[in-house]
Amino acid sequence: MDVKKLIDDSNQYLMDTYKRFPVVLVKGRGMKLWGADGKEYLDFLAGVAVNILGHCHPxxxxxxxxxxxxxxxxxxxxxxxxxxxxxxxxxxxxxxxxxxxxxxxxxxxxxxxxxxxxxxxxxxxxxxxxxxxxxxxxxxxxxxxxxxxxxxxxxxxxxxxxxxxxxxxxxxxxxxxxxxxxxxxxxxxxxxxxxxxxxxxxxxxxxxxxxxxxxxxxxxxxxxxxxxxxxxxxxxxxxxxxxxxxxxxxxxxxxxxxxxxxxxxxxxxxxxxxxxxxxxxxxxxxxxxxxxxxxxxxxxxxGIMLSECRRMGEYLMNSLGKLHKQFPKIIISIRGKGLLIGMELTRDCSMVVQACFERGVLINCTAGNTLRFMPPLIVTEEDIDRLISVLKEVMERLS
The missing domain is CATH 3.40.640.10 (Type I PLP-dependent aspartate aminotransferase-like (Major domain))
Structure with missing residues (x-):
């Protein structure tokens, strides 16, 4: 699959209404997505809160x-x-x-x-x-x-x-x-x-x-x-x-x-x-x-998935809270319910989203300076730990 040609064709034939990342996603399973080049991504965006059961739930x-x-x-x-x-x-x-x-x-x-x-x-x-x-x-x-x-x-x-x-x-x-x-x-x-x-x-x-x-x-x-x-x-x-x-x-x-x-x-x-x-x-x-x-x-x-959503949401909030304590000059606040969570920064967050993408984690920036996390409801502690590890690395570079 010629990824460059696909992206070139996308730029030529699709109306310019999205600022797309340079990847052609071809497969998904659970919390993960794969690009045409074989690179794996951990999905904390879920198609903008759409794929609540993850990708290709049986x-x-x-x-x-x-x-x-x-x-x-x-x-x-x-x-x-x-x-x-x-x-x-x-x-x-x-x-x-x-x-x-x-x-x-x-x-x-x-x-x-x-x-x-x-x-x-x-x-x-x-x-x-x-x-x-x-x-x-x-x-x-x-x-x-x-x-x-x-x-x-x-x-x-x-x-x-x-x-x-x-x-x-x-x-x-x-x-x-x-x-x-x-x-x-x-x-x-x-x-x-x-x-x-x-x-x-x-x-x-x-x-x-x-x-x-x-x-x-x-x-x-x-x-x-x-x-x-x-x-x-x-x-x-x-x-x-x-x-x-x-x-x-x-x-x-x-x-x-x-x-x-x-x-x-x-x-x-x-x-x-x-x-x-x-x-x-x-x-x-x-x-x-x-x-x-x-x-x-x-x-x-x-009610298993809904209770897990609440539990994983609390785990993610607590994990982000620890980041907040480590980087108080970058992170203003963390707020959310369940698995709809925002982390407000002191600066534009698009560079954080880009850096996470490059490290294989998909997140979202909204309202200019707020990172928004909306993973599938099947997210695990291991997935969250991976996200936090990447965010920590990115925050360290920013600070």
Whole structure:
């Protein structure tokens, strides 16, 4: 395999929307990936929180193979068994009564925005369309979800944005309360701001937000694209805040690597969607639904993987904490839940990501100066020790 030619062709034929590393990944197994040149990589990125079972998990592979031999796609004008079973499973283990399936997180959030507006218009009138989101948030790259995203750097070049959105500081209840007016129909928040630098709210923030929404008749939308499906140590992050939303969105880890998104809602809200008002050609097709079903069933089996996620998350936090003590002039803080962890640095972290890549460890830089760790939930102490060893070497060079 001519790696250089492949990369040259990639640069020639693919739109320049990603700053790609100079590697062609060809194989994955568990926590590891291999490039076309045979080099091995330890994956603490997991396809940006997607490969929660690791690469090529046997149960996921078998589910995809079996479904592909029977039925890959059928229109949503007909019923299909994997989709029905997946919808029931998600409702059984959440607050929700109904599910809408799509192909991605952005589409799941787009559906949530449309559902919130349609429900509120029908219940309160045509002017009830305002949606409040948080500064530093990230909700997707369609025009509606881009507008919902509270980061101007993502807006640049795509104006005019859609009307009806406003932004408040994350974890500031008083600011949120003050931003509500008679036209507010929904508040849309991430339980943890992942792309925004792994920002975690105070323990009582979401309880106050939930009470406020209930009192004023405003819908609470939780974007769990990154935090859902076990990433934080429970199936959904909202469980850890002692609340329930009105609408919830999922994607990323839901299909274990196969693209699928989901918008979950209470019955009262979901009934605003009627035949013909929203849809998705590929949403929840048999192949994607079978993959997601296998993924969720694996996560739920005896609770072993979720408890291991919490245990390994604590081990990783403690290990990073020791690094913090060794390099206080480089590391500002460490924060996270489960296996979504951020380490904030005193400087741009892209050079750290590059140095780790060169040493065979894949991590991510977000918000400019925060290293983000999102390994598959099958990560072991040995894997974490390897990461820490590489980070220590890199930090020593920086200091």
């Amino acid at each position: 149960r996921l592979v078998v589910a995809i193979q079996k479904q592909a031999q029977k039925l890959v796609h059928v229109s949503n004008w007909y019923h299909s068994e994997p989709q029905i079973k997946l919808a029931k499973l998600l409702c059984d283990y959440s607050f929700a009564d109904k599910v809408f399936f799509s192909n991605s997180g952005a589409e799941a959030n787009e559906a949530a925005i449309k559902l919130a507006r349609k429900h509120s218009k029908e219940r309160f009138g045509a002017e009830k369309t305002g949606i409040i989101t948080a500064l530093n948030s990230f909700h997707g790259r369609t025009m509606a979800t881009l507008t919902a995203t509270g980061q101007p750097k993502f807006h640049a070049g795509f104006e005019p944005l859609l009307p009806g959105f406003s932004y408040v500081p994350f974890n500031d209840y008083e600011a949120l309360k003050s931003a509500i007016d008679e036209n507010t129909c929904a508040i849309m928040l991430e339980p943890i701001q992942g792309e925004g630098g792994v920002k975690i709210p105070s323990d009582d923030y979401f309880k106050h937000v939930r009470e406020l929404c209930t009192r004023l008749g405003i819908l609470l939308i939780l974007d769990e694209i990154q935090t859902g499906t076990g990433r934080t140590g429970t199936l959904f992050a909202y469980e850890q805040y002692g609340i329930e939303p009105d609408i919830l969105t999922l994607a990323k880890g839901l299909g274990g690597g196969v693209p699928i998104g989901a918008t979950l809602a209470r019955e009262e809200v979901a009934k605003a969607f009627t035949p013909g008002c929203h849809g998705s050609t590929f949403g929840g097709n048999p192949l994607a639904a079978a993959a997601a079903l296998a993924t969720i069933e694996t996560l739920l089996e005896d």
